[in-house]
Amino acid sequence: MTLRLLLACCSLAVATLATAAPPDAPALYRQQCASCHGTDRLGAMGPALLPQSLERLKPAELLATIRDGRPATQMAGFAATLSAADIDALATFLRSDPPSPPHWRDSDIRASRIVHVRPGSLPDRPQFRADPANLFLVVEAGSHHVTVLDGDTLEPIHRFQSRFALHGGPKYSRDGRYVYFASRDGWISKYDLWNLKTVAEIRAGLNTRNLAVSDDGRWVLVGNYLPNTLVLLDARTLELRRSLTVRGTDGAPSRVSAVYDAAPRGSFIVALKDLAEVWEIPYRNGRAGAAPQLAPRRIAFDDVLDDFFFDQSYRHILGASRSGRGQVIDLDAGRKVADLALSGMPHLGSGITWQRDGHDVMASPNLKDGRISVIDMQNWQTVGEIATNGPGFFIRSHERTPYAWTDAMMSPRRDTLQIIDKQSLAVVGSVTPSPGRTAAHVEFTRDGKYALVSVMERDGALVVYDAATFREIKRLPMDKPIGKYNVFNKTTRSSGTSH
Numbered sequence: 001m002t003l004r005l006l007l008a009c010c011s012l013a014v015a016t017l018a019t020a021a022p023p024d025a026p027a028l029y030r031q032q033c034a035s036c037h038g039t040d041r042l043g044a045m046g047p048a049l050l051p052q053s054l055e056r057l058k059p060a061e062l063l064a065t066i067r068d069g070r071p072a073t074q075m076a077g078f079a080a081t082l083s084a085a086d087i088d089a090l091a092t093f094l095r096s097d098p099p100s101p102p103h104w105r106d107s108d109i110r111a112s113r114i115v116h117v118r119p120g121s122l123p124d125r126p127q128f129r130a131d132p133a134n135l136f137l138v139v140e141a142g143s144h145h146v147t148v149l150d151g152d153t154l155e156p157i158h159r160f161q162s163r164f165a166l167h168g169g170p171k172y173s174r175d176g177r178y179v180y181f182a183s184r185d186g187w188i189s190k191y192d193l194w195n196l197k198t199v200a201e202i203r204a205g206l207n208t209r210n211l212a213v214s215d216d217g218r219w220v221l222v223g224n225y226l227p228n229t230l231v232l233l234d235a236r237t238l239e240l241r242r243s244l245t246v247r248g249t250d251g252a253p254s255r256v257s258a259v260y261d262a263a264p265r266g267s268f269i270v271a272l273k274d275l276a277e278v279w280e281i282p283y284r285n286g287r288a289g290a291a292p293q294l295a296p297r298r299i300a301f302d303d304v305l306d307d308f309f310f311d312q313s314y315r316h317i318l319g320a321s322r323s324g325r326g327q328v329i330d331l332d333a334g335r336k337v338a339d340l341a342l343s344g345m346p347h348l349g350s351g352i353t354w355q356r357d358g359h360d361v362m363a364s365p366n367l368k369d370g371r372i373s374v375i376d377m378q379n380w381q382t383v384g385e386i387a388t389n390g391p392g393f394f395i396r397s398h399e400r401t402p403y404a405w406t407d408a409m410m411s412p413r414r415d416t417l418q419i420i421d422k423q424s425l426a427v428v429g430s431v432t433p434s435p436g437r438t439a440a441h442v443e444f445t446r447d448g449k450y451a452l453v454s455v456m457e458r459d460g461a462l463v464v465y466d467a468a469t470f471r472e473i474k475r476l477p478m479d480k481p482i483g484k485y486n487v488f489n490k491t492t493r494s495s496g497t498s499h
């Protein structure tokens, strides 16, 4: 009797507890999500779900993804299985750091490598008719695909699935045969463009910014946020050669904001997110066949710079700090040589250069103001301020066109691109590919005759304009085409595009 009463009491207590207790997010995650996203949230069949991975997802988008899922993917909605409180708790859980910091050691990197095609086993010539130097790769972020476009006929010749969320531009080998992609979750893929095949993949980190390929085609350097590492791969096989935990001289760790190939210097340049330093890593002067040492030359500043523009010789870096302060660093001297008169938030990373009045000038869009700043590259003076429709992300041109095209992506006029005369600095035209829908990122054909514009939406398009008359020539449907990359313009380092 006493025992039964006790039991009844207990179960009552348990029942009350169950309804009143807050949702147990870690348990829900283990039951409902871990099978696809990994027990440690590092990703498996589905993407990684760490705070760093979800930075770009707005709070409402995160809730909606868990509730409603993502159409046409394995990510089903949980509205029928989980309560609103459960979904809230899961969202909070995904935004919190795991109890112990996730690691990704050299052994994890090595174990992740996948060889799809044995090196040397594919034909050494393009397996299609199109001019291999006038191909475009179009990164379609919507469903994670890449389209290979013939730049002469302006017709797609192939489309393939990429890793989840490609990050930073794809990088070509100098001969244009291979292209290397980095994904948000750290997957590096090597693709043979002549044979239209992915040849190898490796996971170099858990949260990656971008990669750079050395000009001699031998090394791939990967810059990571998580862990705080630089990872050097053999470009032929994607095998791990070296890795380095990024630290200041005082031992403080730093994320890597970006890595670049400074071809004329024979070195990689590394931009750091948490240190007031830029690093140079030479890759040319080692023993024949030996991987370069990850022993950086440190160049210290008085400010953290995380957005860069290089002049064509890679002698100078124009850098902007988070507060928008601009400065010029002479890489040979290893110090600041000038301040830049910039305001707002210049986006130097997508700056371009051209010749005007016998001088090299550099133009960069602004993330905060509707304005393009034009800077003389000899005396670092601002020689022009071009008022635009609103804050924008990209400016693009080509050696063989008199115009530069820019967007106003971060403004109500996000549907319109403005066209600037590179000599008079006047706005001489505009295009609105789809009223009300975001249009940005221009890339030119190899000859500069056509400008390809992205309508960056799920049911978006690539719109081709005659670069001289600004008339629409053609429209190709695409799934959120965020970027496009012409083999010739990229491998010849056209001054009209960022590198």
Ligand code: HEC
Residues within 6 Å of the ligand: 028, 029, 032, 033, 034, 035, 036, 037, 045, 046, 047, 049, 053, 054, 057, 062, 065, 066, 070, 073, 074, 075, 076, 078, 090, 143, 144, 164
């Ligand atoms: C059957 C496999 C599967 C299960 C189970 C699953 N997911 Fe997913 N999830 C995916 C896939 C695949 C994607 C990528 C969808 C895409 O391509 O956009 C994804 C995407 C997501 C994203 C978007 C990530 C981003 O960066 O855009 C979130 C958030 C997410 N899942 C949360 C969850 C949560 C929380 C659970 C458990 C309640 C869960 N998922 C269960 C497969 C799964």
